[in-house]
Amino acid sequence: MKNLIKNKISVIGLSLAFLFSFQACKDYLNIEPIDRLTGNNFYLSKKDVESNLAFIYARFFEKINETWVMGAIGEARSGEIFVSEGANSFNSRKVIEVLGKNNILEAMYNPNYDWYKIREITKWDKYYEVIQSVNILISKLEEGIPGVTGSDQDRYMAEAKFIRSFTYFWMVRLYGDVPYYTEAYHTEPMPREKMVTVLNNCIADLSPQKDLMPWSLNDPGLRGARPARGAIIALLMHMNMWNASFDPGNKQKYYTEAVNLGKQLIDSKQHKLVAPFTDQNWAIVTKGRSEESLFEFYKSINYGDNVEALAPFWDHFLRWPYKFPRFTNQLSHCYFISTYMNQIFPESDADKRREMWFEDITSDNGQFVLRKFGTNVYASGNEDKNPDNTFSIFRYADAILLYAEACAELGRDQEATTAVNMVRDRAQASRYNGGGGADLKNFIFLERERELIGEGIRYFDLIRTRRIMSAEWTMSPLTLDQYNRGGWTWPIDASALNNNPYMQLNQYWTTIGR
Structure with a gap:
């Protein structure tokens, strides 16, 4: 596993603990170049920040481009x-x-x-790839990136925290409680956090950025x-x-x-x-x-954007x-x-x-x-x-x-x-x-x-x-009982359990589901 990390880094996925066992998770993780995700050789200029932001937006849109998610959810x-x-x-x-x-x-x-492809909606790995990339970007902005200072640094920080908070908000509305982390290189398995706490964390994180944007x-x-x-x-x-x-x-x-x-x-x-x-x-x-x-996710035929039918x-x-x-x-x-x-x-x-x-x-x-x-x-x-x-x-x-x-x-x-x-x-x-x-x-x-x-x-x-x-x-x-048991949520794909003893799926969908 150490050799794998030396050459490539796996994006945080469904279990949030994939670094401990490549064999258990290699089937569903996307592998990204180390320069893109770690920032060790990537964040050297303002152009690099812009390039990475474009990558982050594209990754989120890639997820909502998989199926009729805008209608289904x-x-x-x-x-x-x-x-x-x-x-x-x-x-x-x-x-x-x-x-x-x-x-x-x-x-x-x-x-x-x-x-x-309705089952794709139950998989949150790409959302956590977005969060992982944003966490690294924020870490690099805090360290300092050549050519990114003053109002530019403030704006990029505010934008990065917006994307992170938005991604958590999107997931909360789909799955309810979700794992929450902001560290750049998080590897420890962790349980789902209460959704109210997740959003309160996001509110506290994002509110100071409002007037900087x-x-x-x-x-x-x-x-x-x-x-x-x-x-x-x-x-x-x-x-x-x-x-x-x-x-x-x-x-x-x-x-x-x-x-x-x-x-x-x-x-x-x-x-x-x-x-x-x-x-x-x-x-x-x-x-x-x-x-x-x-x-919005701006898409135009003039730019050759690939929007699935x-x-x-x-x-x-x-x-x-x-x-x-x-x-x-x-x-x-x-x-x-x-x-x-x-x-x-x-x-x-x-x-x-x-x-x-x-x-x-x-x-x-x-x-x-x-x-x-x-x-x-x-x-x-x-x-x-x-x-x-x-x-x-x-x-x-x-x-x-x-x-x-x-x-x-x-x-x-x-x-x-x-x-x-x-x-x-x-x-x-x-x-x-x-x-x-x-x-x-x-x-x-x-x-x-x-x-x-x-x-x-x-x-x-x-x-x-x-x-x-x-x-x-x-x-x-929904009945009150269905509502309280999470009948309004989406199921979470079972692969979220891989390598994570603290993870639980949505009870409503693992029991009766009715």
Whole structure:
């Protein structure tokens, strides 16, 4: 093993203890060049830092490019998505309805669904590769890198801690408790840490970096594609709002912090909701790098980015002329059921999103189009391609509505109403003028459903607001017992147990799983 380390270093993987036994872990670890991961000969200039950051972002995107993860984790499990009769690969796509019943084990192991590679979602090794690389970068920044000083050093440190905190936040929402470490060369096996503690560690780590990061980067081409201060604020807001649910004894503290952060973002006027609300302007938002973007994985056909056909959420909800080629895309593969669409977009309520983002919104068949993601179609006559959109993670509208939610939870109803109406005004929707309390909280939740549909938010909102346990809000509710036992989590691949006597898998999925 020492000889192996001398020539190469294995990235921290599922067990976090792989250095002790190559034979036990060589089958699932990726081996990276020592200069990339150790920094011994790599971090010699600012250019090296930029190169490594590009590597880190690419590695994270590689993970979410493996399967339909943006739909599977954030949208499908609440049960409102159905497969269109006559859709291409109909039998394989039925996995989406299986996910909608929370039958994740069937989705993983039924060979009919192998095309979707659902089991890959249960593997966290690539996320820990990201964390390992970031930890080394932070260590090298602390030691000092030639040509990286002053504001550059501050910005890179803030960016690195953003990526690390974001990766932990992403994993917490998938797996619940996760191993947490920040050392550059950690090798000891370790147990999973309580998710509230993980996020509190991330909040404490990231908060001091917020004011060291500029509101905007010098290159406008990096807007959203690389985090600035708005991205850090959005992540801190999300982590506080998550913990408010799972650490109820301290929820007032979390809500207050989310309100303070949201107010900073809004008062800065550094971001805006792109308006007027037209097809042309909305295409700018979905294309990426808009003034509305806080953080995204920017992808463009112009750069030859390799986006797997199944990876984008919108692949399943578009048909010709929004998706090519015509002869194989006469139908959208999936649709949101009409009862749900009527709940969030009642026909009697004025809302331009209803007409601009959808076609055949209540058809309950393959004529349904989520046109929200269909405006960046590029010329392609016969190639099976998706529209040229980015993968949005945090958007200004999301942060505004989180701020509104936190205000409502603190009884600051007027501030909450003002914030939610910012989003509705852009959408040319009727303003909220109802009462406070539960009515306002429910309205804000539904406004998040409307504004953020298809952006991988819904299921996590159901979890953290505990609406996941009510048939009023989801077609696939959990019982209190299922919720408490982690029925909302994903299974963790059994390889996480390798070489780690302290590791435990998610009990819900190793027992009944129902």
